[in-house]
Amino acid sequence: MNGKLNAKRPVVDFHCDVLCKMQLDSKVDFSHPSLDVTKERLLAGHVRLQTFAIYISQVLGTPRFEHIVRQIELFRQHVVSSSGGLRPLLWREDLAEQDEQAEKPKHLDGNRADQTDSPWALLSLEGADALEGNPLYAELCYAIGIRLIGLTWNHANWAADGIMEPRGGGLTRKGRELVKRSNELGLLLDVSHLSVQGFWEVLEEATLPPIASHSNAFAVCSHPRNLRDDQIRALIACDGRIGLTFVTMFIKEQGTVTAEDLLPHIEHICALGGARHMMFGSDFDGIERHVQGLEHPGKYPEFAELLLKHYPEELVTGWLGGHALHYLQTNLPSKRSF
Template sequence: MGRAEQLRVADFHCDVLSKLQASPHLNFDKDSRLDVTAERLAAGGVGLQVFAIYLSTVRGRPSFESVLGQIELFQGKVLGSGGLQWLRWKEEAVELVRVPPRWGLLSLEGVDGLEGNLFYAQLCFDLGVRFLGVTWNYANWAADGVLEQRNGGFTEKGRELIEWCNSSGMLLDVSHLAPAGFWELAERSKRPFIASHSNVAAVCRHPRNLSDEQIKALIAMDGRMGLTFVPWFVKNGGDAKADDLLRHIDHVCSLGGTRQLMFGSDFDGIDAWVEGLEHPGKYAEFAELLLRYYPEDQVKGWLYENAWSFLSLHLPPKLNDQKIP
């Protein structure tokens, strides 16, 4: 077994729950119509996968009912038949260093489905969601997304959401958030946040990628930045290969972000793929590529340990009177 095959991987973003909700006949175990399957996670050495609750593919207005539907799918198809364990608490993060098991963690991509109701946010937390991406690409009740031309910050209700997240232990994700919202959150939040699936704007000009100033702010707060495998975020023109990600890695490291870098593939949220990174089973080959250019301790950090260290510090603790459902 080569060095790369022994390295564990944490992937901080995929959209397979949305596909499973839209097409209930799909089989999470090993359906080739999905990017992310239990079989491919095992083949790629993925020890932690973050599953986004993404409602853009749901017909009609995003609703809390659809959020609950994807949580139910996660419990039934991912944890049940897929054989993953559910990561929710700081105490459980200690177990991430063990091999096996494999773990799944829930995030919400865009708070539209919470319908402006912080009680729904609390229910999500109680049901095991641990990250909130404030927006998708456009405006919602909390803030503006990155493609909203006015580039607004947070609404009054959105500011209440920030306060609630800081007090409850829900962690925040700025991928898709407009720049004005990013900087407002950096000022208002008492806790570090992440960009789960964003790349470097200085390397590839796309509005979803982060400026050097944003990356430096994430580094300064010891947040995390998950490089993503969306081809048009990796290379101008979108004809990208796995090697093209090295320029993004080098740039983040040049800004001082070696310990803040991780990966968030966006598998099942894309309809074109980086050559050599078509699904999570390719992570072992990607690790081999990284090991040709970088020291093993850095590669381990980017693939897994940087994500693990953030979770072990910032996931909420399980209080004695809390019962894990």
């Protein structure tokens, strides 16, 4: 690897849990050996954009807004700092400007004067628990750079039921207010982890197409966190996105899990009409057991070669990053609206 991003097949990964690990252990920085995701591995994997989730661990006690603020501080100190080297992605214009810079001639030594080869970093909120039922906190999240919000983790909170909540309820009154305010702000909505009823209620209320940032196909592996066929079709119909994830229990019900085991999920979503709506949301640093051949983002080029044995270049390029980038270029807020 030469450390440069692959312009031909850039990768977008829509979910990792680096920030949670940093919050729980002050010794962990963005180059720590305990991390799956580091800048070095992002560059080796040709990752153009990595989404960093803000997930508040249960070990911290009752989730509070200060927990969100702390992870944003860690993001700024370690990820988008001069030492971390990534660039925060906030606006649709950012990606357009980067494309324009990428087309400019390089210097004779092969380097550009700007930092267009540095990956982007996008902030998401995984679970609205720490917003404490206060819509003002959602506005603050938007103002300080969060661009994607999931209402729940697996269980119930003040906004909605998660997929593992036995009663299977949908959105609360305050949850509907949060969706409405997110629509007004331009906060994109993530339906991974939501209850089935909550999923449908978000799709009814959302004015921008939602995504499932890290979920697979239930018909292939019947884990509750995976998407049913009607959910997949609904995301396709609204031009949302489905981020296939590398959580082994969401890929295959038992046994050793390899990168090849993701292919049935890809096949199934393609059969439902979703060939142009797939992307990847690895869940790196939130994974206890790794897929063989997909242990960290530096493995994406090998995964690309596997995909190319089965699918044409155009589809593989789209799945790796093209479909996610088009979604963001279309749906991220504009600087002019802020």
